[in-house]
Every structure is written in structure tokens, then in C-alpha cells.
Amino acid sequence: MSEHIHKYDDGLKRCRWPGKDALYIDYHDTEWGVPVFGDDEMFERIALEGFQAGLSWITILKRRDGFRKAFKNFEVKKVAKLTEADIEKMMQNESIIRNRAKIISTINNANLVLDLQMQGISLSDVVWSFSPQKKMTSTKDFQWRATSPESDAMSKELKKLGFGFVGSTTMYALMQATGLINDHAPGCFRRSELS
Numbered sequence: 001m002s003e004h005i006h007k008y009d010d011g012l013k014r015c016r017w018p019g020k021d022a023l024y025i026d027y028h029d030t031e032w033g034v035p036v037f038g039d040d041e042m043f044e045r046i047a048l049e050g051f052q053a054g055l056s057w058i059t060i061l062k063r064r065d066g067f068r069k070a071f072k073n074f075e076v077k078k079v080a081k082l083t084e085a086d087i088e089k090m091m092q093n094e095s096i097i098r099n100r101a102k103i104i105s106t107i108n109n110a111n112l113v114l115d116l117q118m119q120g121i122s123l124s125d126v127v128w129s130f131s132p133q134k135k136m137t138s139t140k141d142f143q144w145r146a147t148s149p150e151s152d153a154m155s156k157e158l159k160k161l162g163f164g165f166v167g168s169t170t171m172y173a174l175m176q177a178t179g180l181i182n183d184h185a186p187g188c189f190r191r192s193e194l195s
Contacts, residue, residue, distance in 0.1 A: 004142060004185035015185045024058050033194050035179030042124045042178065043113055044074035047106045049174045050165030051097045057173075059097070066095025071106065076117075079110035105164035112162050126161075130154040130171075131180040136195055139186040147172045150180070 006016040008025070018024035036045055048067065052060045060067075070090050072078035090096060090103050113123045130150045137145075151172035158166040176183045184191035 002142070002185060002187055004144070005187040012189050014188045014190065021058060023061055027061055029190065032177055033179050033182055033184055033190060036177075037124050037128075039113055039117065039123045040073075040075055042127055043076050043079075043110065044068075044071075045174055045178055046109065046123075046127075046163075046166065047071065047074060049170045049177070050105060050109075051099070051102050052173070053102075053165055053167070053170055055097065063096055066093065070096050076110045076113045079107060080114050082107045082110075102165060109163050109165075116161070126157070127154065127174070127178070128180065130157075130175070135180070136182040136191070142186050144183065144185075145172065148175070148181075151175055 004016055005013050007013050014025070014028060018028040036042060048060050048064065051067070068074065070093055072082075087100065087103055087107070091098050091100060116123055116126070130153055132148070132150050147168040151168045151174075154171045154175075155166050155168040158171070175181050179194070182191060182194050184194065
């Protein structure tokens, strides 16, 4: 069996990265790689991927409910209105990652999404415009990557628009998570289900 997949106790072969954590396994099986559309939905994913930078995804996943409460379910219009007092409150909130720069960036990013919408541009459409022609990653010499030409280009475009915490590695993780690419390892049961 490949170093990238593992046969789990339930008999299914899946990517090795969720390990034995039930929350992580559920995320792998039901969300990771499933196409995400809509500005609020994509904004949430970009925000959470930004908070994940330098941390493990399971750290974010375990705090997702806390993030959703703190950031008004990631409704762009509501996040854009958050104040300095809200930021101070979040800095005391143990149910999220208390990183001032990332909190401020999330609020700024929400305002940028509103600016795009005023111009008739959807954040979701901007992200999806960087979807590679070949959605499924190659099985030949399969390796999980950190970046791609598409994530480089998406990062560059979002930075040009003023977005923060949207580096190429973070955007590649976004592409994996939101279905722009199918990066389930060869042999994982989800790879064929999402093809």
C-alpha cells in the first residue's frame, strides 16, 4: 500500500493524513475536496486557511465553531462591520487563534470582498478562475505538493487586490479543500468519488 494511504479500522482506504482523529476523518470524508461556491462560504475558507498558516489544520478544525461564533458565521457584510472593540474581545477569546494580525486581516478581507461585489465581482468566481484544467492530480509519482502554478497566480492576484494571508501555500491548501483540485491520494476511496 502507498505511503500516502492507510486502511482504517472501518475497512476503508483513505489518505493517511487524518490519522485516528474522528473529527479529522469526518472532515476528510465529507468536506475535503468537495467543491465550495458562494462568497460567504469561500470567504470562510480563505479566513480559516489564513489562520492555519504556521499551524496544523486540526488545530483550526477543533476551533471552527469558535471562529464561526466570533466572526458572525463568516457573513461578509457582518465581518466587515467588526470594530476595534470586537478585535479586543477576540484577543481574549480562547476558542479561536488569538492572532491580532490575522483577525485584522480577516476584517480587511471582508471589506475587500464587499468592494469586489460593488463592482459586480464574486470572490468565489475569482478563486474558481484559477482552477487548473486537469482537476485530478497525477497518480504517477504522487506527492502532496505545497504550491502549484495556479496557487502562485491566485496568491498574486489576491495580494494585488489587497487581501492578506493569501500566500501560495495557503492558496494551494484552499484549492485542495474547496475542490479546485482533487488531491486525495491514489487508492483513497474519496479520490474516485470526487472525480
